[in-house]
Amino acid sequence: MMDIGILSIIIFLPMVVALILLLTPINQNGTRNMAFIVSVIIFCLALFIYTNFQLTGTIQLREFHPWIKAYGINYSLGIDGFSLIVLMLIATLIPSAYLLLWNNNRPKNYWISMLFIQSGISGTLFSLDLILFYFFWEAMLLPVFMIIGLFGSGNRVYSTLKVTIYTIMGSLFMFVSILYLGVAFYYEFGSWSFELSDLVQITTISHGHRVLLFLGFMLAFSIKIPLFPFHTWLLETYSNSPTGGVFLLSSIMAKLGAYALVRFMIPLFPDIFVELSSVFVGLGIFGLVYFGIAAISQHNIKKMFAYSSASHLGFITAGIFSLNVHGMMGSAFLIVAHAMATGGLFLLVGVLERNLGIRSIDGMGGIAAKAPLFTVFFGIMVLCTVGIPGTNGFVAELLIVLGLFKYNAFAGILSALTVLVAASYMFWLFQKAILANSENDVSAMVDLDWKEVLGLLPLSLLIIAMGIYPDLFLYKIEPTIQHYLMEILHVGAKV
Amino acid sequence: MGIKIIKREGQSFKDRIYLPAIFSGMWVTLKHFLRNLSDTSNIKTLCYPEEQPIDITSRYRGVHLLTKRDDGSVRCVACFMCATACPAECIFIEAKEREDGVDEKMPEIFTIDLLECVFCGGCVEACPCDAIRMDSGIFSFVAQKREDFLLTKDKLLSHESMKGTIC
Amino acid sequence: MIAGSLFSYIVVAMLLLSIGLLGVISRKNIFVIYMSIELMLNAINLIFIALGRHHHSMSGHIMAMMVIAIAAAEAAVFLSLIVVLYRRKKSLDSDIFRTLAQKESL
Amino acid sequence: MLDVIFLLLSSFAIGGALGMVLFHQPVHSALSLILCIIALSGLFALLSASFLFMVQIIVYAGAIITLLIFIIMFLNVKEANLPKEPHKNITLFLGALGLIPLNILILRAFYKLPSSFLEKNDNFGDIKPLGMELFEHWLLPFELISILLLVALIGAVVFGRKEEA
Amino acid sequence: MNWVELSYLLPLIVIGSGAVILMLLSPIEKISMERFSLLTFIFIFVALLCDLYYFGVLYTSFPLKHIFSKMLISDSYSVYFDALLLSGALVTILVGMHYFQTKRKFKKEFFSLFLFSVFGMMLLVHANELLTAFIALEIASLSLYVMVGFQKYDTRRVEASYQYLVLGSLSGVFFLLGSALIYAGVGTTILGDIGKEVDMLMGKDISLVVIGGTFLLVTFLFKISAFPFQNWTIDVYDGAPLPVTAFMAATFKVAIFGFILRIMLVDLDPIREIWDELFFVIITATLLYGSFLAVIQRSLKRMLAASSIVHTGYILIAFVSIGVVGESASSSVIYYLVAYFLSSMGAFGLISYITADDHVRVTYEDFRGFAHVHPYMAAMLSIFMLSLAGLPGTIGFVGKFYIFTGAIEAGNTILAVFGVTATFISIYYYFKLIALMYFYPTAEMEDIPPLKGIAPLVIGFIAFAVIWGGIGNTFVAYFPGIDFLIDTARLSYMSLFIK
Amino acid sequence: MNMISISIVIINVILALLFSLGAAPILVWIERRVAGFIQDRLGPNRCHIGGIRLGGLIQSFADMLKLVFKEDFQSSSIKQGFLFSLAPVLVFGSAFLTFMVMPFADDLKIGEQVFMMQGLPIDLGILWFLAFAGLSVYGIMLGGWASNNKYSLLGAIRAGAQVISYEAAMGLSLVSILITYGSIHLGDMVAYQGTLLFGFIPAWGIFLQPLAAIIFIVTAFAEANRTPFDIAEGESEIVGGFHTEYSAMRFGLFFVGEYVAMSASSALIVTLFFGGYHLPYLNTGVLKSNMPLVLSFIVIALPLVSYLFAKWIGKNNHWKEEGNIRNRESKILIQGILVINVGIIFLLGIFLREGLGEDGVNIATAVIQIATFAIKLLLMNFVFVWVRWTLPRFRYDQLQDLGWKVLMPLAIANILVTATIVVVMGV
Incomplete structure (x- = not known):
């Protein structure tokens, strides 16, 4: 028998539990409780990993089993600093999310889908074999598909199909690129492998083809993130999804896109990465500006957050492509910060929507009086999103702006200005929807109960803690980022 | 009441293969053929125009005839019974008064259209005074023209009964 | 010598084949379509036999014989199907046997 | 002499084939096909395939086309039930044009073969060498043919059987 | 008579004699439809067992010289x-059992024809x-024609x-x-x-063989419904009874590819590149037009x-890659055939x-909310x-992975x-069904046929196999996974070249 | 090509014509007279040319003349005039061609040349027969269809179905015969039948393959559309069947065609099952080596037979009416027979005295065999007629039942048995 590593447990525990739940007649509360327990277990495991993580730029906790021998496809897992921090993020966010979704009275399938998604996310995070990565990347999609389709609102089927087709379109081109890499490896070395560390060694592919391959990968990631021209699925999906779905899409899966970008693109195509960085920085900043402006004009609170989220992700992308340690660190940090803030915000909007049944900003107002706890947490998240000093959002944005300044002064200025734009609409929202009194009837609003507070508290604390003492978290990822940068700079020097 | 099962005929194997029956049938025909071949005189066929049939009985319904009284006059009294009875309506009679006092009426014209006659013998049955008969023994009546098939009274009277002449 | 050369037979066969193909393509009468297919098989028979003579091997003849038998088998199914179709539709027009396609085009 | 016979037979065959395609009435088409088939059998005979010559007449002309004509008469198709084919001639013409390249292609390929036949053995094409070849080399296809015919038989029975209520 | 050689054809013989026996039994009214299904099942099963006996043993090639003078191999x-x-047939029988029993119009000859x-x-x-191949093709096709039109009270079928x-x-x-041109x-x-002769002819004029091969390919493309010859597929598949459609879709293609791979790999190997451009066009058109149709x-x-x-x-993508990477491409064809x-x-x-049970569920709309009525069936259908x-x-x-890898390997990126x-487009029409099944409330709840009989079990097993074929591996010893399928496919490919 | 070969070919063709076409009036006569005798009638016996009646044979010629000169009537409802006229030609032509491969005698050897004594010197034999017998149905079907008359169409369909059904059984029954004889060439078959079975029975097909013989004869009846299988005409049900609309010579062709087909069937039956042109125990070799004896036998036997025949004429052939011109006939006939006798005996006597030489012996053999064949043919034709006037017509379903459910399985079983025996005995 194979030996099961901790990473496999993290991946498969939710899946196995979900399958058991699916096949046994447990009612929805039981399912919910089980899902929560599983997420807590995973949090503990993640914590265990975190504490035992060594501060090198290498990949740790390797697990390796042959899967399809004929093509050298392996079940190959491992984490480095970057994935560690995303893992921690996910492990923290998901229990919180469960707590906040606790009262939503969702049926069994909802929780089961959540469990499946968690499996998929973890798998994507740990995979070192590209086919395995692709496998989890797609596997993650189905439960999302189900959640949005089953529990969404509005024209949910249409938006479900749209997001699915979009995402799969991207990933299929990535698939071809992966295959191309594998074949190139086979031609060069005479054996099959899709292992990341093996594929890195390929030297035979011509430059033009490398660009195409890079774009193939980037298409998948851009759609997931979403970068500017590939965002058209975003608005409808976010507004039609249930809270959990939006939460997953915005705060976790989009981040996974950015994560995968770093994880695979830099080792595989460092030269192209450098070469095309300007394009993607441009796209990122354009997205930042464009989505920011778009967010201002929204009156649907979900749509506004959707654009805001997209805007931040453009920011992250720009940071990643800025080719220096500040930008990249900032991006990694913003991934965490934004995930927490946006995740929290979407969850809170979910609470709002559950209570009031509306999404229009115009229909709200005066909530602060009815629900003070809610207002407090909402405020923290908004502040974080805007990047007020003292929150981790500030640190992250500062780092990225710095990185972008290094890359290109104009880009830096533009990004810095845009952050202000974000501040303006966020505060306007906060003011109008939560604080200001209005004649709208918000009597249905109920304040957060203890479970929801319990869920949001760690997030808020983390936001503040990371904002005040960022090094506590940064040191874990710094070696990895350095490692990636080394690769890039190594190549950059050659170029 | 017991059920009596009657065995169907033709179910035995011999019957079902048919060949014995066929052969026996063919044997029968062959016998006829050989017998007639070896001696054609066995065949009863008349060589008709040269040989005439000799076995016409008195009950044979041949061409009609009108009988005469002992005095040679026509026996018919023109009562129209035959014309009424005739299903083919082939008898045409015109009566006239009989002046000799033997009887009241006699036919002026008595015509039978043989082309219409069906030789049913109804007229003979109907006749109250045995004036019309069909025992002339004439079985072939040939003519060249249609008009020749109209038997007038004179012709009818001229047909002699075969009674007594044959057999 | 025309009658002793392979090519002349092939020309005839190809002409027949083309005519048969034409019949299948352009006629709508299902009988004619069927007959055209038979004609094509016949043309192929001629090719086979001419080739048998050409290679001086009996294989060509045997193939032709097989083709004849195959044609017979097809004939049986084809004709019985035509009878069924005609009884249903009271027409020999191959174009009207398109209920399937029409239903979808609604 | 042979040339004349060949030309005659082949023109009959082609004429019959053309007739089959062009005639409107299925019966006329079928009769043309018979003409074509019999002319073809004559060509077979010219190719010294005497057995095939007979088989062609017995099976094709004698059985298959008989069956066909039988079915045509059996259905007793009225003129009104025949398909209207107003554009028949145009499509035929266009189709013929389209088929020219195919013919040229194949004929060119054949043209390169040595054209005249090999000298004929005494009994080439007779039933005996054919039988020897058949049972020495082609036994399996021959047996398979019987299965094929069996399948066709079942098929015909299935289609021809009276429908259940 | 060489009995040993004949014994290699045992599965064939079993199936053939089974067909004849069923034909002879079919007029007997006493034997029920269930019995016939069972008998058919038994015949196929026995044949499959015979076949599996040789599965590992026979890494060899027997041209069967002594009994059929190289007509069979x-x-x-x-x-x-x-x-x-055989497994396709087996599954068809098992899956169709319910259908056959419900639609009583299936006369018993059906099973004979099936065999x-x-x-x-x-x-x-x-x-x-x-020619043997052609006769075999005709036997298969003729029976299929009849099977398609078997319920002749339905005009669509006929x-x-x-x-x-x-x-x-x-x-x-x-x-x-x-064939005639190749013979010429x-x-x-x-x-x-043929292969030997073509080898000898290389460098000389081989236009006859090329044209002949092209015509063979035309037939082949028709039977697998590739681009210019695809029009019949939809109507015929639609018109046929469903188990027959399944049978046609799943097995007939397998058989055709089985033959055409053999001829293309072994005999027309030297001249195969000639058709590459043609195939390129055909594949593109097939994929795009097929997607459009779907x-x-x-x-x-x-x-x-x-x-x-x-x-x-x-x-066909894999097929065209055979020229460069014969082994992996042809085994990928085989593997994809299994997958499909x-x-x-x-x-x-x-x-x-x-x-x-009813005629209702045929369009997409009929599956609206299906999952709420039949969660298991919906799950299987989704799989x-x-x-x-x-x-x-x-x-x-895995099948697609395999095929695309082969294509890239061969340079046909x-x-x-x-x-x-095309896959991307296919997501639309496949996911549409899943979406319809899950995301809508069901229209009517009354007709809930219970899951009973063997068919659901078999379908469930297939669903499991589909999943296992995607993830199964050598973790579990002695249980065939993906590698097993790939290896056997390779092995079978190699056996073509045993001289 | 020299004179001899040309003349032999011409003789063959003429013989074939005689046996087929020339036999038609005779067959008509036979049919009528036999029918008469079987039914205890006389049949036609009146028509005469200068008193010569030949037992009524002249009547047939008169009929033929009548058919030729009758008005050719064609109903206005007939749209397919060409096909309507073609149909009888097809029937007649194919029936006629069928006869062309029947061997009248063993291969004739004159000098160095060997001649096949057939109308067409080809050795495809049975296949040829099957081919053209199959084609003849086209004529019937076309005629019925072109008549545009529902009775005709019914008759045509019946004929079509019947021929298709029975051809299968016929072909299958032939297969077992082919296995037995090992050849398709009719000459070879007849040669085979010249041998003896077990040393004392002539190896005729009827003894070797009785079942095949019965099946073949039955199917031959069906193919020739003779009673009991003449449902294509079926006067009692469908007026005249396929030839309802026909008259004059077009009908005549149908009429003659039927008799030619019958004759051809008889010839094939004789050839296949009744020893062909062989006299029992006297195959070609024996005949040739004992030619003088045979001739002497003829010299003795001929007057005897003639005497008996003359006696029969004297007894039966007289006209009832005295002084009729027909009464001259017997006298003329008897004188004629006498003259022929004298002539033949004189000729044979010369031959016997002078010796024949090799060619002469061959020719004489051929002549004797032709005569034998002719007699057998006539006898077989007689059987056809005989059966017709004995058996009633089949019903249509019975006919199909018989063909498919009885004859065909029997024929297949027969093939199996025959093949097994042949394989086991290693023949």
């Missing part, structure tokens, strides 16, 4: 394909000579049968013409000998039929199970749809991209 290649065909068509297909895989018959006969003519070119029709369909059955055209396109076979058989089988779409975790993914595009 028996090697691991044919054994592999036999196994595929005959299996027989023909197996024979096609074994065939080592062009019309489908008619269309199939006309076009099938026409394509048969092309096959014969191709090389003077033989026996497969191994998108516009409203009936599920027609959609599956149209999507089978697309799947043909995928297989399982998925489509599952899908068609399930639909046939669902439609057996099959996902596999057909090629999502990871299913056998369809563009084709792979086209394939991916």
Whole structure:
């Protein structure tokens, strides 16, 4: 028998539990409780990993089993600093999310889908074999598909199909690129492998083809993130999804896109990465500006957050492509910060929507009086999103702006200005929807109960803690980022 | 009441293969053929125009005839019974008064259209005074023209009964 | 010598084949379509036999014989199907046997 | 002499084939096909395939086309039930044009073969060498043919059987 | 008579004699339809057992010289394909059992014809000579024509049968013409000998062989419904009874590929590149047009039929790659055939199970809210749809992976991209069904046929196999996974070249 | 090509014509007279040319003349005039061609040349017969269809179905015969039948293959559309069947065609099952080596037979009516027979005295065999007629039942048995 590593447990525990739940007649509360327990277990495991993580730029906790021998496809897992921090993020966010979704009275399938998604996310995070990565990347999609389709609102089927087709379109081109890499490896070395560390060694592919391959990968990631021209699925999906779905899409899966970008693109195509960085920085900043402006004009609170989220992700992308340690660190940090803030915000909007049944900003107002706890947490998240000093959002944005300044002064200025734009609409929202009194009837609003507070508290604390003492978290990822940068700079020097 | 099962005929194997029956049938025909071949005189066929049939009985319904009284006059009294009875309506009679006092009426014209006659013998049955008969023994009546098939009274009277002449 | 050369037979066969193909393509009468297919098989028979003579091997003849038998088998199914179709539709027009396609085009 | 016979037979065959395609009435088409088939059998005979010559007449002309004509008469198709084919001639013409390249292609390929036949053995094409070849080399296809015919038989029975209520 | 050689054909013999026995039994009114299904099942099962006996043993090639003078061949290649065909038939019978029982109009000859068509297909895989192959093809096709039109009270069936018959006969003519031309070119029709002759002719004029091969390909493309010859597919598949459709879609293609791979790999190998450009066009057109057709369909059955055209396109991608990477490409063809076979058989089988009781569920709309009525069936159907779409975790993914890898390996990356595009389009029409099944409240709740009988079990097993084929591996010892399938496919490919 | 070969070919063709076409009036006569005798009638016996009646044979010629000169009537409802006229030609032509491969005698050897004594010197034999017998149905079907008359169409369909059904059984029954004889060439078959079975029975087909013989004869009846299988005409049900609309010579062709087909069937039956042109125990070799004896036998036997025949004439052939011109006939006939006798005996006497030489012996053999064949043919034709006037017509379903359910399985079983025996005995 194979030996099961901790990473496999993290991946498969939710899946196995979900399958058991699916096949046994447990009612929805039981399912919910089980899902929560599983997420807590995973949090503990993640914590265990975190504490035992060594501060090198290498990949740790390797697990390796042959899967399809004929093509050298392996079940190959491992984490480095970057994935560690995303893992921690996910492990923290998901229990919180469960707590906040606790009262939503969702049926069994909802929780089961959540469990499946968690499996998929973890798998994507740990995979070192590209086919395995692709496998989890797609596997993650189905439960999302189900959640949005089953529990969404509005024209949910249409938006479900749209997001699915979009995402799969991207990933299929990535698939071809992966295959191309594998074949190139086979031609060069005479054996099959899709292992990341093996594929890195390929030297035979011509430059033009490398660009195409890079774009193939980037298409998948851009759609997931979403970068500017590939965002058209975003608005409808976010507004039609249930809270959990939006939460997953915005705060976790989009981040996974950015994560995968770093994880695979830099080792595989460092030269192209450098070469095309300007394009993607441009796209990122354009997205930042464009989505920011778009967010201002929204009156649907979900749509506004959707654009805001997209805007931040453009920011992250720009940071990643800025080719220096500040930008990249900032991006990694913003991934965490934004995930927490946006995740929290979407969850809170979910609470709002559950209570009031509306999404229009115009229909709200005066909530602060009815629900003070809610207002407090909402405020923290908004502040974080805007990047007020003292929150981790500030640190992250500062780092990225710095990185972008290094890359290109104009880009830096533009990004810095845009952050202000974000501040303006966020505060306007906060003011109008939560604080200001209005004649709208918000009597249905109920304040957060203890479970929801319990869920949001760690997030808020983390936001503040990371904002005040960022090094506590940064040191874990710094070696990895350095490692990636080394690769890039190594190549950059050659170029 | 017991059920009596009657065995169907033709179910035995011999019957079902048919060949014995066929052969026996063919044997029968062959016998006829050989017998007639070896001696054609066995065949009863008349060589008709040269040989005439000799076995016409008195009950044979041949061409009609009108009988005469002992005095040679026509026996018919023109009562129209035959014309009424005739299903083919082939008898045409015109009566006239009989002046000799033997009887009241006699036919002026008595015509039978043989082309219409069906030789049913109804007229003979109907006749109250045995004036019309069909025992002339004439079985072939040939003519060249249609008009020749109209038997007038004179012709009818001229047909002699075969009674007594044959057999 | 025309009658002793392979090519002349092939020309005839190809002409027949083309005519048969034409019949299948352009006629709508299902009988004619069927007959055209038979004609094509016949043309192929001629090719086979001419080739048998050409290679001086009996294989060509045997193939032709097989083709004849195959044609017979097809004939049986084809004709019985035509009878069924005609009884249903009271027409020999191959174009009207398109209920399937029409239903979808609604 | 042979040339004349060949030309005659082949023109009959082609004429019959053309007739089959062009005639409107299925019966006329079928009769043309018979003409074509019999002319073809004559060509077979010219190719010294005497057995095939007979088989062609017995099976094709004698059985298959008989069956066909039988079915045509059996259905007793009225003129009104025949398909209207107003554009028949145009499509035929266009189709013929389209088929020219195919013919040229194949004929060119054949043209390169040595054209005249090999000298004929005494009994080439007779039933005996054919039988020897058949049972020495082609036994399996021959047996398979019987299965094929069996399948066709079942098929015909299935289609021809009276429908259940 | 060489009995040992004959014993290699044991599966064929079992199936053939089974067909004849069923034919003889069919007039007996006393034997019920269930019995007939069972008998058919037994025959196929026995044949499958015989076949599996040789599965590992026979890494060899027997041209069967002594009994049929090279007309047939028996090697691991044919054994592999036999196994595929037989399991296809087995599954069809099991899955269709419910359908056959419900639609009582299936007379008993049906099963005889069914076995005959299996027989023909197996024979096609074994065939080592062009005319034998043609006869085998005709046996299979003729039985299929009849099976399609079997319920002749339904006009659609008969019309489908008619269309199939006309076009099938026409394509048969092309096959014969191709054989004739090849015979003209090389003077033989026996497969191994053709290869030798073609080798000897290299450098000389081989236009006859090339044209002949092209005509063979035309038939082949027709039968697998590739681009210019795809029109019949949808109508015929739609018109046929569902189990027959499943059978046609899943097994007939397997048999055709079994033969054409043999001839292309062994005999026409030296000249195969000639057709590459042609194939390029055909594949592109097949994929795109097939996708278009699939998108516009409203009936599920027609959609599956149209999507089978697309799947043909995928297989052809691998087929065209054979020239460069023979081994992996041809085994990928084989593997994809297995994948498609399982998925489509599952899908068609399930639909046939669902439609057996009523005629309602045929269009997409009829499946609205299906999952709430039949969660298990909906789950299985979803699995099959996902596999057909090629999502990871299913056998369809591995099949596509395999094919695209081969294509890229052979330098046909563009084709792979086209394939991916088609896959992308396919997501739409496959996911539409899943979306309809899950995301809508059910229209009517009353007709809930219970899951009973063997068919759901078998479909469930197929669903499991589909999943296992996507993720199964050598973790579990002695249980065949993906590697096993790939290895055996390779082995069977290698056996083609044993001299 | 020299004079001899040309003349032999011409003789063959003429013989074939005689046996087929020339036999038609005779067959008509036979049919009528036999029918008469079987039914205890006389049949036609009146028509005469200068008193010569030949037992009524002249009547047939008169009929033929009548058919030729009768008005050719064609109903206005007939649209397919050409096909309507073609149909009888097809029937007649194919029936006529069928006869062309029947061997009248063993291969004739004159000098160095060997001649096949057939109308067409080809050795395809049975296949040829099957081919053209199959074609003849086209004529019937076309005629019925072109008549545009529902009775005609019914008759045509019946004929078509019947021929298709019975051809299968016929072909299958032939297969077992082919296995037995090992050849398709009719000459070879007859040669085979010249041998003896077990040393004392002539190896005729009827003894070797009785079942095949019965099946073949039955199917031959059906193919020739003779009673009991003449449902294509079926006067009692469908007026005249396929020839309802026909008259004059077009009908005549149908009429003659039927008799030619019958004659051809008889010839094939004789050839296949009744020793062909062989006299029992006297095959060609024996005949040739004992030619003088045979001739002497003829010299003795001929007057005897003639005497008996003359006596029969004297007894039966007289006209009832005295002084009729027909009464001259017997006298003329008897004188004629006498003259022929004298002539033949004189000729044979010369031959016997002078010796024949090799060619002469061959020719004489051929002549004797032709005569034998002619007699057998006539006898077989007689059987056809005989059966017709004995058996009633089949019902249509019975006919199909018989063909498919009885004859065909029997024929197949027969093939199996025959093949087994041949394989086991290693023949």
